[in-house]
Amino acid sequence: LAKTTQPISMDSYEGQEVxxxxxxxxxxxxxxxxxxxxxxxxxxxxxxxxxxTKVTNEVASxxxxxxxxxxxxxxxxxxxxxxxxxxxxxxxxxxxGKLIFGQGTTLQVKP
Amino acid sequence: xxxxxxxxxxxxxEKGKDVELRCDPISGHTALYWYRQSLGQGLEFLIxxxxxxxxxxxxxxxxxxxxxxxxxxxxxxxxxxxxxxxxAVYLCASSLEGTLLELFFxxxxxxxxx
Numbered sequence: 001l002a003k004t005t006q007p008i009s010m011d012s013y014e015g016q017e018v019x020x021x022x023x024x025x026x027x028x029x030x031x032x033x034x035x036x037x038x039x040x041x042x043x044x045x046x047x048x049x050x051x052x053t054k055v056t057n058e059v060a061s062x063x064x065x066x067x068x069x070x071x072x073x074x075x076x077x078x079x080x081x082x083x084x085x086x087x088x089x090x091x092x093x094x095x096x097g098k099l100i101f102g103q104g105t106t107l108q109v110k111p
Numbered sequence: 112x113x114x115x116x117x118x119x120x121x122x123x124x125e126k127g128k129d130v131e132l133r134c135d136p137i138s139g140h141t142a143l144y145w146y147r148q149s150l151g152q153g154l155e156f157l158i159x160x161x162x163x164x165x166x167x168x169x170x171x172x173x174x175x176x177x178x179x180x181x182x183x184x185x186x187x188x189x190x191x192x193x194x195x196x197x198x199a200v201y202l203c204a205s206s207l208e209g210t211l212l213e214l215f216f217x218x219x220x221x222x223x224x225x
Contacts, residue, residue: 034212043115043202043216044154087154091212098167099144099214101154 004088004102011108018075020105022088025069033064033071036087038104044087048073075107083109113137115217117203123223124193132188132220136205143186144204144214145178154202160186161208193224 005023012018024033032051036044048055050062050071061074075082085104116135124130136143145157156170160180171177175193180186190197200221204214 032212036214041218043204043218044214045216046213049212089212098156098159098170099212100156101146103153 003100004090006086006088006102006105008103009106009108011110012078013110014079015077018078018082018107018109020073020075020086020088020107021070022073022090022102023070024088024090027068027090028092030092031068031090032092033062033068034089034091035060035062035071035073036089036101038085038087044101047086078107078109080109080111083107115203115205115215117201117217117220119220120218121221121223123225125225126195127192129189129191130193130222132190132201132203132222134186134188134203134205134217136184136186136203137215138184139207140205140215141183141208142206143180144206145186145188146202146204147172147199148202148219149199157188157201190222193222195224198222198224 034049035047037047038044048057048060048062050064052064055062063072085106087101087104118133143160146154147157148154158165158178159167162183163180175191178188200219202216202219204216206214
């Protein structure tokens, strides 16, 4: 399972775009990249998943370069309610077993 | 469709007592995971079930921890002779086969060992 590295924390202001990068140098051919969001006192929530290039949904965009050794979660125009911990998870969708989450990035959005 | 349900939401116990934590996954989800999260920390993998079998138990911290899943549905995590360091939030997640990276988490059980 690919090990992931993320910044421990980030600060931003309301209305700004936030980009959180995750490094996964030993990603395997069959691995997908998934991001989760966790608010205090709640379980993590799936945000977005991708394999290569760019994926966009109503919440975020995920950018994956050609070598797939990193990925960037992009949150457009953040609000105070986006303050949370964001986790990057890399693994094979069909045979995951032991899914290891990294330490996550604590995003603090300020007014 | 209800989400993943965990009970109890809070459990306070005395050191040395046994506790059972329950997880009801989303109906039809074949994969089930248990994680532990200490205050201010990340998610620590405990165990994974595919159906009723647990091919990987390597994350269980000690032999005081055990888990089972019956009927491919409900799972219980049992901690025997609890210690203060067992205090944490225990999270359960489930997923559909083939989409195993898209986990649906419950709200967790906050365990406090006095």
